[in-house]
Amino acid sequence: xxxxxxxxxxxxxxxxxxxxxxxxxxxxxxxxxxxxxxxxxxxxxxxxxxxxxxxxxxxxxxxxxxxxxxxxxxxxxxxxxxxxxxxxxxxxxxxxxxxxxxxxxxxxxxxxxxxxxxxxxxxxxxxxxxxxxxxxxxxxxxxxxxxxxxxxxxxxxxxxxxxxxxxxxxxxxxxxxxxxxxxxxxxxxxxxxxxxxxxxxxxxxxxxxxxxxxxxxxxxxxxxxxxxxxxxxxxxxxxxxxxxxxxxxxxxxxxxxxxxxxxxxxxxxxxxxxxxxxxxxxxxxxxxxxxxxxxxxxxxxxxxxxxxxxxxxxxxxxxxxxxxxxxxxxxxxxxxxxxxxxxxxxxxxxxxxxxxxxxxxxxxxxxxxxxxxxxxxxxxxxxxxxxxxxxxxxxxxxx
Numbered sequence: 001x002x003x004x005x006x007x008x009x010x011x012x013x014x015x016x017x018x019x020x021x022x023x024x025x026x027x028x029x030x031x032x033x034x035x036x037x038x039x040x041x042x043x044x045x046x047x048x049x050x051x052x053x054x055x056x057x058x059x060x061x062x063x064x065x066x067x068x069x070x071x072x073x074x075x076x077x078x079x080x081x082x083x084x085x086x087x088x089x090x091x092x093x094x095x096x097x098x099x100x101x102x103x104x105x106x107x108x109x110x111x112x113x114x115x116x117x118x119x120x121x122x123x124x125x126x127x128x129x130x131x132x133x134x135x136x137x138x139x140x141x142x143x144x145x146x147x148x149x150x151x152x153x154x155x156x157x158x159x160x161x162x163x164x165x166x167x168x169x170x171x172x173x174x175x176x177x178x179x180x181x182x183x184x185x186x187x188x189x190x191x192x193x194x195x196x197x198x199x200x201x202x203x204x205x206x207x208x209x210x211x212x213x214x215x216x217x218x219x220x221x222x223x224x225x226x227x228x229x230x231x232x233x234x235x236x237x238x239x240x241x242x243x244x245x246x247x248x249x250x251x252x253x254x255x256x257x258x259x260x261x262x263x264x265x266x267x268x269x270x271x272x273x274x275x276x277x278x279x280x281x282x283x284x285x286x287x288x289x290x291x292x293x294x295x296x297x298x299x300x301x302x303x304x305x306x307x308x309x310x311x312x313x314x315x316x317x318x319x320x321x322x323x324x325x326x327x328x329x330x331x332x333x334x335x336x337x338x339x340x341x342x343x344x345x346x347x348x349x350x351x352x353x354x355x356x357x358x359x360x361x362x363x364x365x366x367x368x369x370x371x372x373x374x375x376x377x378x379x380x381x382x383x384x385x386x387x388x389x390x391x392x393x394x395x396x397x398x399x
Contacts, residue, residue: 096316258356352380
């Protein structure tokens with residue numbers, strides 16, 4: 001009898017531990033604010049639910065309602081209070097087209113510093129001595145706004161050794177430094193001891209057009225400088241048409257890439273480079289895009305799906321994938337979705353996810369669920385994605 005009681009007590013203790021683990025997980029990892037669309041079921045995965053969603057007024061697509069709801073595990077155990085905002089499910093034109101990126105920075109990025117061989121062969125690093133660091137963004141020199149590396153190079157190198165006041169953006173803060181170039185007898189001029197850059201170019205995949213706001217979304221992640229790995233501060237830029245010439249296939253440990261030719265037509269103007277993607281205003285809708293509803297985050301589930309990508313020429317094609325894991329951590333939104341490619345044709349053509357496929361739309365149950373963001377380099381058949389709802393919300397609030 002005592003043995004039976006101990007077994008029951010053990011089972012109950014294990015059950016309580018499991019339940020508390022789910023509650024703790026939900027409290028820490030699940031969002032405190034949710035935007036839901038009609039008929040989304042009021043659930044987040046198969047474990048967590050918040051009951052019937054608030055109803056949306058039928059007046060127009062801008063109407064919404066918001067309620068405080070209790071998020072529970074297994075419909076029984078309360079996890080936390082959340083705010084649920086109900087909206088009419090939006091529709092966007094899903095693309096999958098590859099496109100060219102021409103981006104110009106707001107300020108000039110310091111991509112490296114170096115020592116200058118001064119008189120008597122002394123090694124001096126003027127930029128480092130002034131406090132300048134790789135990744136800093138120079139926004140002005142002697143209170144003169146600068147936009148190009150040529151401007152900065154001319155101001156700092158072509159002088160008689162005068163000191164200059166540099167206004168620099170570092171992270172989210174601005175700092176002021178005084179830099180004094182050093183004379184290099186070998187080169188016969190004054191040198192500041194730093195490398196700067198003002199623009200970049202690349203390719204990506206366009207995720208969708210938001211016709212209502214005249215905007216588009218792409219990439220699913222930000223564009224970083226190749227040397228500093230810092231986010232490129234966007235001043236202006238252009239999205240242009242492109243076509244895929246060939247594919248450098250991916251393999252475990254080696255990232256592949258699409259090789260493209262830029263075309264002579266403009267897709268739109270770039271407006272914002274953000275952690276959730278590259279956004280802009282489009283010139284006109286593509287005839288290759290298809291109107292689809294956007295899935296709320298909680299509608300996306302594990303299981304079969306498709307990604308739409310262009311890996312040959314300029315025609316987007318749908319390929320089969322399987323979504324294997326979902327997370328809701330805002331700090332890691334570029335990795336909301338984990339998936340693996342199941343389409344043998346795509347694997348034969350690319351070896352997996354390759355550079356240039358970022359932004360490829362992920363379709364599930366007929367809806368836009370997300371976009372490809374990164375490859376898992378050790379296994380390029382697997383990749384990460386971001387929820388489409390996150391990108392959609394951004395396209396509503398562009399300048």
